[in-house]
Amino acid sequence: MSIIKFLDLGSQPIANGFLTQEEFADEFFFNLSVGLDEETRLVTQMEYVSPDKMFNDSYAYRGSLSQTMRSHFSEATESLAPHLPKSPKVLEIGSNDGVFIKNWETKTTFAVEPCSNFADETNNLGYTTYASFWDTKLSEQIMSEQGCMDLIYAANCMCHIPDLDETFKAVSNLLAPEGLFVFEDPSLVEMLSRNSYDQIYDEHAHIFSVTALNNLLNRNGLKIINVEALSVHGGSNRIWAARSDSPKTFSFDLELYLVQEGMSGVDNLGVLDNFATKVLLSKENLIELLHTFKMEDKKVISYGATSKSTTIFNYCNIDSSLIDCITDTTPEKQGKYSPGTHIRIVAAPLQIDDAVDVAFLGAWNFEKEIKKKEHKFVERGGQFITHVPHVRLV
Numbered sequence: 001m002s003i004i005k006f007l008d009l010g011s012q013p014i015a016n017g018f019l020t021q022e023e024f025a026d027e028f029f030f031n032l033s034v035g036l037d038e039e040t041r042l043v044t045q046m047e048y049v050s051p052d053k054m055f056n057d058s059y060a061y062r063g064s065l066s067q068t069m070r071s072h073f074s075e076a077t078e079s080l081a082p083h084l085p086k087s088p089k090v091l092e093i094g095s096n097d098g099v100f101i102k103n104w105e106t107k108t109t110f111a112v113e114p115c116s117n118f119a120d121e122t123n124n125l126g127y128t129t130y131a132s133f134w135d136t137k138l139s140e141q142i143m144s145e146q147g148c149m150d151l152i153y154a155a156n157c158m159c160h161i162p163d164l165d166e167t168f169k170a171v172s173n174l175l176a177p178e179g180l181f182v183f184e185d186p187s188l189v190e191m192l193s194r195n196s197y198d199q200i201y202d203e204h205a206h207i208f209s210v211t212a213l214n215n216l217l218n219r220n221g222l223k224i225i226n227v228e229a230l231s232v233h234g235g236s237n238r239i240w241a242a243r244s245d246s247p248k249t250f251s252f253d254l255e256l257y258l259v260q261e262g263m264s265g266v267d268n269l270g271v272l273d274n275f276a277t278k279v280l281l282s283k284e285n286l287i288e289l290l291h292t293f294k295m296e297d298k299k300v301i302s303y304g305a306t307s308k309s310t311t312i313f314n315y316c317n318i319d320s321s322l323i324d325c326i327t328d329t330t331p332e333k334q335g336k337y338s339p340g341t342h343i344r345i346v347a348a349p350l351q352i353d354d355a356v357d358v359a360f361l362g363a364w365n366f367e368k369e370i371k372k373k374e375h376k377f378v379e380r381g382g383q384f385i386t387h388v389p390h391v392r393l394v
């Protein structure tokens with residue numbers, strides 16, 4: 001198997017590794033570059049960071065803090081339930097703080113979460129949570145303790161796991177004969193069209209096309225029966241899969257979907273090289289714009305201490321000389337510093353401070369929610385900037 005590299009985002013830290021000043025000296029860095037797997041057509045990192053460096057008891061990302069995500073997961077529950085038996089057995093892989101499972105019955109819903117801070121939380125809520133990484137051994141343990149599952153669900157988790165063959169095989173072993181495996185992750189087509197290269201960071205071992213997923217699922221006893229486009233996380237796909245021998249069907253034309261996706265160039269090296277050129281241009285333009293604000297003596301902050309902004313700030317060498325601080329609603333991130341570039345993170349006030357002139361949308365995927373909340377900032381002449389799909393004032 002060979003992987004052809006098309007993009008190098010340089011030296012990067014752990015994207016969610018928000019840290020204290022005392023931890024600066026020992027910070028871990030790695031080279032973040034991505035390529036195309038010639039065999040499966042998967043866009044994947046050239047070198048994976050060891051999962052336990054990223055997912056541990058100090059993991060800071062909390063899904064349930066955003067209204068958008070809470071609604072998203074309750075809508076997901078409503079759309080899944082009609083396709084399942086009464087009182088289904090449900091397993092979520094990567095359950096975070098329980099934002100999805102809270103919509104399901106405690107007795108018949110199980111969770112897998114390697115970050116023990118979150119596993120403790122959902123165990124305390126009454127959901128049996130396995131504080132481990134997903135693999136064959138764990139799937140066998142769950143099979144012997146709970147039996148097979150009617151639904152195995154995962155949101156923004158499958159793309160985190162380096163070995164997809166083992167992952168999918170373990171899913172197919174635990175799935176009931178007519179069970180559903182439904183998972184959602186950022187979409188490669190969306191990343192290419194939005195130039196949102198910040199979707200690439202340590203945790204995102206892969207950025208999925210349906211083409212690559214189809215190849216990987218098929219060789220591990222699973223088949224795609226439906227694909228739903230989602231607006232969350234800057235454009236995601238929800239994949240509905242079943243066991244290869246399952247009679248479950250949807251009126252969904254996979255062959256047509258794959259042809260159309262192929263036309264957008266998801267596994268075409270020319271298109272991927274062109275994306276890399278646009279990423280470089282985005283970097284140059286963002287640096288130039290921030291230097292202009294600096295010369296004009298404007299106070300610039302960043303809105304949302306996201307993993308995505310870790311990639312941008314490190315790739316573009318943006319530190320506290322250009323961005324005064326980052327605001328964020330997550331208690332675990334406040335009072336710490338951003339990975340790599342060490343910009344201080346402060347609690348998000350109810351409204352952006354009056355002294356702020358410009359706010360970079362680190363959480364550009366929540367643009368609507370943020371603009372609604374911050375209408376006073378916009379009314380007094382404050383400006384949001386983003387790099388998606390190109391560097392611009394919003």
Ligand code: TYD
Nearest residue numbers: 304305306307308327328329330348363366
């Ligand atoms: P997200 O975009 O999901 O991050 P990632 O790139 O790490 O997947 O997370 C959004 C972050 O922005 C999260 O830390 C919460 C923060 N946030 C705010 O501070 N204010 C807001 O109004 C919103 C919507 C998010």
